[in-house]
Structure formats: structure tokens, C-alpha cells
Amino acid sequence: MNKSHDFIDRAPAPAAKASGWLAKWNALPVERRRFLAQVLGGACALGGAAALGGWALKRGLAPLSTATTAAAAPGPADSGKYDERCVADARYWQAEGEIIRCKLCPRECTVPRDERGYCGARENRGGQYKTLVYSRPCTLAIDPIEKKPLFHFHPASQAFSLATAGCNVECKFCQNWQTSQMRPEQIEYIYATPQDIVRLAKEKGCASIAYTYTEPVIFFEYAFDTTVEARKQGVDAVMISNGYIQKEPMTEMCKHISAVKIDLKAFTEQFYKDVCHGELKPVLATLELLKASGVWFEIVVLIIPTLNDGEAECRDMCRWVKATLGPDVPIHFTRFHPLYKLENLPMTPVETLERNYNMAKAEGLRFPYVGNVPGHKGESTYCPSCGKPVIERYGYVTRSNLKPGGACPNCDAKIPGVFA
Amino acid sequence: MDRRDFLRTAAGLSAAMAAVRIGRPAGAPPPASAPAKRALVVRAHDPAVRVQGEQFDPARLQQMLDKALMRVTNANDAASAWKALFSPKDVVGLKVNCLAGPRMSTHPAVVDQIVRGLRLAGVPDVNIYIWEMKSPELQRAGFQLTSARTGVHCVGTDGHYDADISNSGQVGSCLAPFVSHLCTAHINVPIVKDHLVAGLGVGLKNFYGAIHNPNKYHDNTCSPYVADVNNFPQIRTRLRLVVCDALNAQYDGGPTLRPERLWEENSLLLGVDPVALDVAAMGMIDAKRAEAGLKSIAESGRAPKWLDVAAQYGLGERDLQRIDCVNV
Numbered sequence: 243m244n245k246s247h248d249f250i251d252r253a254p255a256p257a258a259k260a261s262g263w264l265a266k267w268n269a270l271p272v273e274r275r276r277f278l279a280q281v282l283g284g285a286c287a288l289g290g291a292a293a294l295g296g297w298a299l300k301r302g303l304a305p306l307s308t309a310t311t312a313a314a315a316p317g318p319a320d321s322g323k324y325d326e327r328c329v330a331d332a333r334y335w336q337a338e339g340e341i342i343r344c345k346l347c348p349r350e351c352t353v354p355r356d357e358r359g360y361c362g363a364r365e366n367r368g369g370q371y372k373t374l375v376y377s378r379p380c381t382l383a384i385d386p387i388e389k390k391p392l393f394h395f396h397p398a399s400q401a402f403s404l405a406t407a408g409c410n411v412e413c414k415f416c417q418n419w420q421t422s423q424m425r426p427e428q429i430e431y432i433y434a435t436p437q438d439i440v441r442l443a444k445e446k447g448c449a450s451i452a453y454t455y456t457e458p459v460i461f462f463e464y465a466f467d468t469t470v471e472a473r474k475q476g477v478d479a480v481m482i483s484n485g486y487i488q489k490e491p492m493t494e495m496c497k498h499i500s501a502v503k504i505d506l507k508a509f510t511e512q513f514y515k516d517v518c519h520g521e522l523k524p525v526l527a528t529l530e531l532l533k534a535s536g537v538w539f540e541i542v543v544l545i546i547p548t549l550n551d552g553e554a555e556c557r558d559m560c561r562w563v564k565a566t567l568g569p570d571v572p573i574h575f576t577r578f579h580p581l582y583k584l585e586n587l588p589m590t591p592v593e594t595l596e597r598n599y600n601m602a603k604a605e606g607l608r609f610p611y612v613g614n615v616p617g618h619k620g621e622s623t624y625c626p627s628c629g630k631p632v633i634e635r636y637g638y639v640t641r642s643n644l645k646p647g648g649a650c651p652n653c654d655a656k657i658p659g660v661f662a
Numbered sequence: 663m664d665r666r667d668f669l670r671t672a673a674g675l676s677a678a679m680a681a682v683r684i685g686r687p688a689g690a691p692p693p694a695s696a697p698a699k700r701a702l703v704v705r706a707h708d709p710a711v712r713v714q715g716e717q718f719d720p721a722r723l724q725q726m727l728d729k730a731l732m733r734v735t736n737a738n739d740a741a742s743a744w745k746a747l748f749s750p751k752d753v754v755g756l757k758v759n760c761l762a763g764p765r766m767s768t769h770p771a772v773v774d775q776i777v778r779g780l781r782l783a784g785v786p787d788v789n790i791y792i793w794e795m796k797s798p799e800l801q802r803a804g805f806q807l808t809s810a811r812t813g814v815h816c817v818g819t820d821g822h823y824d825a826d827i828s829n830s831g832q833v834g835s836c837l838a839p840f841v842s843h844l845c846t847a848h849i850n851v852p853i854v855k856d857h858l859v860a861g862l863g864v865g866l867k868n869f870y871g872a873i874h875n876p877n878k879y880h881d882n883t884c885s886p887y888v889a890d891v892n893n894f895p896q897i898r899t900r901l902r903l904v905v906c907d908a909l910n911a912q913y914d915g916g917p918t919l920r921p922e923r924l925w926e927e928n929s930l931l932l933g934v935d936p937v938a939l940d941v942a943a944m945g946m947i948d949a950k951r952a953e954a955g956l957k958s959i960a961e962s963g964r965a966p967k968w969l970d971v972a973a974q975y976g977l978g979e980r981d982l983q984r985i986d987c988v989n990v
């Protein structure tokens with residue numbers, strides 16, 4: 243069995259430091275590696291590895307579905323000049339004298355010339371604001387959609403998952419800090435345009451493209467253009483986000499995106515300030531916007547011992563969700579594992595998650611889940627009418643008993659979500 | 663700025679600071695390990711050091727540097743001065759500042775003279791690292807990248823940070839290897855510039871180049887983060903000297919180069935107290951801002967509060983009344 247923390251939406255582990263032939267491989271220009279990967283990928287029958295073959299090879303011919311991250315340890319790609327192909331006009335900003343104010347996320351960074359915003363992915367270049375991560379994914383993987391987790395969105399389908407470097411918050415428990423807390427030039431990447439991503443997703447038979455692992459808000463332009471291209475070609479796109487985004491860009495994204503998962507980190511401003519360097523209020527506003535837009539969305543709350551595991555906080559949150567978003571929004575209470583700057587805290591006791599699960603039910607939420615505890619009964623979906631399991635899960639093994647369109651096989655009650 | 667100006671700056675600055683209340687907050691506890699002695703910042707100034715444009719006379723630069731260091735160390739000759747701070751066993755990192763490109767970066771000519779001084783102290787070339795965040799920035803500023811086994815190294819961190827996070831106050835970062843384990847001693851070789859976000863971009867701010875995620879620490883005019891970065895034990899306990907390249911200086915619009923706001927100061931500022939040196943440099947910038955009819959940095963809403971925090975950490979002297987600003 244996998245270690246349980248592998249069940250959260252964590253990017254594949256960074257590759258080990260290169261040596262021998264691996265070092266030679268790494269010393270090749272990225273484009274050259276990519277080309278060779280395509281050739282070798284075909285020859286080695288890596289499941290049509292295409293652009294991902296380079297990383298698969300680099301990581302010892304591991305299967306594509308599990309091995310696709312770039313190394314967090316910087317490689318030769320980082321030592322040269324910035325890859326200008328990945329620099330594009332940023333959207334949502336305004337000039338204020340010599341300073342640019344970024345209007346993409348509520349942080350509203352004020353960025354002098356030659357400097358970057360907090361996320362490290364946007365730069366003031368001579369008075370023009372640029373994104374530095376357009377077509378520059380640092381992580382690609384094919385994941386079960388349940389890993390995001392999205393439980394009511396095409397269950398048991400595959401999501402072509404991608405991330406770029408950077409994030410607009412800094413959670414002390416970040417499981418992907420080796421990419422999210424890096425500047426783009428500090429980690430390896432490949433050049434993959436929105437068209438490349440959609441093509442690859444289709445080639446791999448993925449039902450959706452997921453922006454995940456780091457924070458898609460900070461690679462908004464890339465994610466947005468990829469989403470538009472994907473929808474043109476009949477592929478869904480989903481956003482796995484902290485919801486820390488301004489209203490205007492999120493409204494635009496909602497016109498095209500198929501589903502969103504929001505990490506609601508806690509239900510107090512204090513937690514957001516102290517543990518995430520963020521704010522709660524704008525995240526709640528995003529949830530309300532999602533509700534109004536009609537886009538399918540789910541909520542994940544990582545429960546961290548002593549920091550956000552209080553009963554009162556959980557009750558307040560559940561009441562707000564029910565009153566504001568309705569009883570049908572899935573809410574996943576997931577288990578914390580000591581990571582990054584919170585290595586001093588223990589794993590969340592399963593009893594705490596179960597308490598929250600039961601409290602959510604008692605407050606009238608119809609689809610609470612226990613997350614990151616493989617085999618727990620709280621992973622499965624139960625029909626709120628007859629109580630029968632309609633989607634059974636064990637880790638990422640999923641069996642959907644739903645009728646076409648998402649009806650309960652026992653009582654025909656409609657399960658909310660997006661089902662084939 | 664002439665000799666009288668530098669001294670006047672000191673006096674004027676203290677009055678200005680009192681007016682805008684950027685000193686240590688009233689009632690705040692004294693620094694944990696407040697320096698017992700008065701702090702010293704030495705300015706070596708020589709208009710003739712500039713041959714033309716960005717060309718400098720090496721002999722005059724050498725004289726400026728040695729004279730200032732002799733004053734800092736109370737030594738009678740240059741070799742003794744360098745030996746007072748460095749030994750042949752040291753591995754010395756020179757953190758330069760090259761973000762803004764030519765004219766607003768540490769000059770290679772200044773670094774050449776520091777290397778010469780380190781040789782006087784017996785530090786082998788191979789033990790000297792001239793470093794900055796990115797190689798292209800070093801090159802743009804006129805440095806030649808070298809990583810030969812026998813000579814002085816001149817290299818960018820280029821993303822090669824420690825794999826693990828180190829914490830200091832509110833800062834959690836992967837450190838550049840020059841700071842985390844390569845060097846036993848640091849010389850900070852910053853420039854003098856106003857900074858639109860941090861207030862001041864001189865010595866303490868220069869060590870933002872030692873962390874992988876400086877973008878995370880620009881809120882609240884970079885406070886307390888600048889102080890936190892300088893309070894990493896790997897920096898705090900190994901910083902031996904600040905040689906501030908004030909051949910050019912910029913009084914407004916930094917960190918990027920604004921040629922119209924740059925002045926040819928033709929000076930070096932030296933000290934072993936990094937806080938005092940920043941305070942003195944801020945005085946110079948504010949004096950120039952006043953000349954240009956601009957509000958002081960603090961009055962512009964950018965008071966570098968991190969200087970107060972740095973003083974509270976015991977990193978140096980914040981109170982200008984206790985800093986001797988001396989010309990040589």
C-alpha cells in the first residue's frame with residue numbers, strides 16, 4: 243500500500259541529483275532532451291511518452307502515470323538566461339506611476355521595475371507586467387481525478403495534471419513547497435504551449451486537464467488559454483485552487499472551467515494570517531462566486547492538530563457552507579501529515595476527521611468525506627435518500643454504481659455533480 | 663557630497679529622524695546585545711577616482727579602500743588592517759549587488775581592490791567567492807564568471823540553494839551555499855540606492871540575494887524580514903565587513919536604475935556594523951532627496967522599519983547619535 247500521504251494531491255517527488263549518464267542527459271538543452279524523449283519514448287514504448295518521456299527517462303523509466311515532475315534541485319536549464327518563450331503579457335494589472343499593481347489576486351502586490359510579485363511568477367519589465375510561467379510547466383502527471391480530490395466529477399477518470407512554479411500564499415504545511423515556493427528559474431521545466439497540453443491530454447485519454455499541485459491563480463494566463471483550447475477540443479479543465487483570486491479573473495475563468503476544488507484552509511482570519519500568509523475573506527467570496535456561477539465545485543479542509551481542529555470552528559464552517567453554498571457541496575476533511583514548516587505537529591487523529599464528518603452531517607451537509615485515510619468508509623459517496631453507497635472508494639480505486647447521469651441505482655435519487 | 667556634507671548629513675539626519683519618528687520606538691526595550699561602543703562608519707571620498715564615465719583609477723580606489731579600512735580597524739598599514747579581519751584559513755564570500763545592471767551595480771573595480779586586500783591577509787584566491795543570485799546579472803555588471811580550481815570564483819547561485827529550509831524569525835528559506843556552508847566569512851559589497859518597496863537598498867537588503875524566495879518578503883516595507891534574513895546565524899556570525907560601493911548612488915526610484923536620479927558620489931563606505939552603515943547611507947540619500955526637493959524616505963511612507971528590528975536583534979547601531987560618521 244502507498245504511504246497514506248501519497249493520497250493527497252502531492253506532486254511526484256523531486257528527482258534525485260543527477261550523476262553519470264543522467265548528468266549527461268541533464269546537460270542537454272531542454273529542447274534537445276524533449277526531442278530525444280519523443281524519439282526514445284516511442285522506441286521504448288513508454289505509453290506514448292511524448293514530451294513527458296524526458297522526465298520518465300530521467301527518473302529511470304518509471305511509468306508515465308507516476309513519474310513526471312521536474313527536479314526541484316536546479317539543473318542546467320536554470321543557469322542560463324531566462325527562456326523568453328515562457329514570458330507573456332500578464333492580465334489584470336494597472337500602472338501606478340513607476341509601480342505596477344497586480345490585480346490578479348487579493349494580495350495586490352505593488353511591483354517596482356525589475357522586481358516580481360509575491361508569487362515570483364510575475365515581473366515588472368520596463369513598466370509592462372509579464373507572466374514568467376506561460377507554457378512553462380514544472381510538473382506534469384496523469385492522476386485519478388479522485389486525487390485532486392474531486393469526487394463528484396467524472397469519477398474514476400484521469401486528469402492530465404500540470405503546475406508551474408510559484409504560489410500566492412505560503413502555507414506552512416505545503417506538501418509541494420519544492421515547486422510552489424520556488425521561482426520559475428529555480429526548478430526545471432519543459433516548454434509546453436496550451437495546444438501541446440491539450441494534445442497530450444487527448445493522446446493519454448484524459449477526460450480533463452487539472453491545474454494543480456501549486457496555485458493556478460498565479461499561472462492564470464496559461465491556465466485560461468489552455469482551458470479555452472481544451473474546451474474547443476472537447477476536453478474538460480479543472481482548477482485545484484486556494485481560491486485566493488480577485489473577482490474579475492475568476493468570473494472570466496468560470497465561463498470556461500468545468501469544475502473547481504477550493505482549499506478552505508481554515509475558518510479563521512488568524513489561521514490564514516499566521517499559517518498561510520493569506521486571508522479568509524476573499525476565499526469565501528470566491529466560493530460564493532462559484533455558487534452563483536453554477537460551476538461544479540468541492541471544498542477540501544486539511545485538518546491540522548491544534549491549529550484548525552476545534553469543534554466550534556468546524557461547526558461555524560459547516561453552518562456557513564450550508565447557509566451560503568447549500569447542502570450539496572462536497573466537503574472533504576483530510577488528514578494532515580507533518581511537512582515543510584510544520585514538521586513539529588503530529589498527524590491528524592482519524593477520530594478528529596470522523597468527528598468533523600459527523601458534525602457536517604448533523605449540520606445538514608449531505609456529502610462530507612474523510613480524506614487521506616485509505617480504506618475509510620468516509621471516502622465513499624452515499625445516497626442521501628436511501629443511504630446506499632453509490633460511489634465506493636479505496637484510496638484511488640473507485641467503483642461507481644451510479645446510473646448514467648448520476649442517479650442512485652437503488653432509489654433513483656439524483657446525486658449532484660458532473661457524471662457521464 | 664563633500665567632507666562637510668557627510669558630517670552635516672549625520673547631524674541633519676538625526677534631526678530629520680526625530681521629526682519623522684523613525685528611530686527606535688519610544689519605550690521599546692534596548693537591543694538584546696546593544697553594542698557597548700559607538701559605531702563607526704568611514705567614508706573614503708575622492709572625486710579623482712573617476713577617470714571617465716564608469717572608468718575608475720585602480721590606484722586611487724586602492725588608496726580609498728585601504729585608508730578607510732585602516733581607520734575601521736585602527737591599523738597602521740593596509741596589510742595589518744586586512745589581517746585584523748581575515749586569516750589565510752578563511753573562505754570569504756563577497757556578496758555583490760548587480761540587479762540593476764551597469765551603473766547601479768557593485769563595480770568590478772571595487773571588488774578587484776577587495777580581492778587584493780584579502781591577498782594581503784593571506785587568503786588564497788581559491789578561497790574567495792564573488793557571488794550574486796544570478797550569473798547573467800554578474801555578467802551584465804561587468805564581472806567575468808570564473809569557477810576555476812585555482813583562482814577566485816565569480817559565480818551566480820543560479821537556483822542552487824540548500825535543499826532544506828532554514829528559519830530565522832518570520833523568514834523560512836533555502837539558503838545560498840555561499841552562506842549556508844561554503845564561506846567562513848562574508849564581506850557585504852552593496853551599493854547605495856533608494857528602494858521603492860523596502861525604503862532602502864544598501865547593505866542589509868543585499869542579503870535578500872542569499873535566500874531562494876525574496877519575493878515572499880516584500881510586504882510591510884520588507885519588515886521585519888530584512889532583519890530576519892541578516893539574523894540567520896550563518897550571516898550574522900560570519901559578516902566581517904561591509905564595503906559599500908558608493909561610486910554611484912541613487913536617491914529615488916530604486917531598485918532599478920534611474921539615470922536621472924543617480925549621482926556620482928565617488929565614495930566608499932566602510933564599517934563592521936551593518937546597521938550603522940545603512941543608517942549612514944540613508945542619511946546620504948535623504949540629503950540628496952532634500953536637494954532634489956523630494957520628501958525623505960520616511961516621509962514618503964517607506965521608513966525601513968527593519969532597521970529598528972535589526973537593532974533590537976543586536977545586529978548593530980540604529981541610533982545615529984551613537985554612530986560616528988568619519989571621512990578619511
Ligand code: SF4
Binds near residue numbers: 344346349351360361
Ligand atoms: S498574483 Fe502574484 S503578483 Fe499578483 S497579486 Fe497575487 S501574489 Fe502578487
